[in-house]
Amino acid sequence: MAIKLTINGREFQAEPCDTVLTVAKAAGIYIPTLCHSEAVTDYGACRMCLVEVERRGRKRLVTACLYPVEEGLKVTTDSEKVLRVRRTVIELLLARCPGSAAVKQMAAALGVTESRFSIADENSKSDACVLCGLCTRVCAEVVGTSAISLVNRGTEREVALPFYNEAGDCIACGSCAYICPTGAISLVDSGNKRIISWPQGTVDFAMKACLNCGTHYAPVRQVEFMARKSGLSPSEFDYCPDCRKL
Ligand code: SF4
Ligand code: FES
Known part of the structure; x- marks a missing residue:
């Protein structure tokens, strides 16, 4: 059953699974976010999406990305507070x-x-990291490897590989670098290497060369991962996507 709520005085209908953020976004109402992505579950890390909600006469600040819609909820996204x-x-x-x-x-x-x-x-490279956890969530939830994690507490909190400069379970896909909102993770393909730098460590990964044209087209670890996941023979990945079409 549709739920009715208001945002900045305008009435909206939403599904029970919606959050205040999803309804506001669909309506074109801007709420700043740094740790939200539709690709992963929300986590409420950055607090940029704070909005004011009023429920049964009581007002409070909540994170819009985590707050579920409720019948009669009044949301304000742009008050002075x-x-x-x-x-x-x-x-x-x-x-x-x-x-x-x-x-x-x-x-x-x-x-x-x-x-x-x-x-x-x-x-300092680590100072580009807002600890939003998008990189660790995409690695765990989308890639399925959990190669990086948020470790330590308080001011020591940081994103790291288990042994900082060792690849561990990382397949070098670069999803973490693509999703990072601040550029704290960099990825450079250079000849037969992919170099990924996280705030607390850098690792060089070997690239696989196409047997036909010699192009280094993907990290060896990623190709091995795809072969394992798909059940295909590793030889199916001997050629780059262009040469496979020939
Ligand atoms: S490295 Fe980027 S994606 Fe990962 S926690 Fe820091 S800011 Fe977020
Ligand atoms: S988007 Fe970061 S806490 Fe909601």
Whole structure:
């Protein structure tokens, strides 16, 4: 049964499985997000999507990406209180990630150009990481390898491979680099190598060469993973996608 709620005074109908964020997005109402992706389950890490909800006369701030819709819910996405709290959240992220263009851009959109909190080293790679956990979730939920994880607590929290500079279960697919919203993970294909740098470690992966044209077309580990998952013989992957069509 459809659920009725209001967002910024406008009435909407939603499905019971919807969150406030999905309804707002579908209606074209902007709520900033850094740790949300439709590809993975929400986790509520960045707090950028805070909105105010009113339920049975009681108001409170909640994360829109995690909050399920309810009959009669009144949501406000742009009150002065919401904007004030979002500015504080982005100031904290700006202090942690002063070199991140994505964070600076989101801060500027909220009118924030400086942080009152202490600033990390602008050149430190780890300081581009907002600890959103998108990389670890895509690795676990979409790729199915859980090769990287968020480790340690408090100010020591970081994204890492189990032994920092060792590949472990990583198949070098690069999903983490593609989904990272701040560029904290880099991926470079260079000849017979794919080099992936996470905030706390860099690993070189061997690339597989096409038996026909010699192009290094995919990481060896990824090809082996695909062969295992599909049940196909590894020899099915001897040729690059272009030569396979010939
Ligand atoms: S490395 Fe990127 S995707 Fe991973 S937690 Fe940090 S900011 Fe998020
Ligand atoms: S998008 Fe909701 S907490 Fe990050």
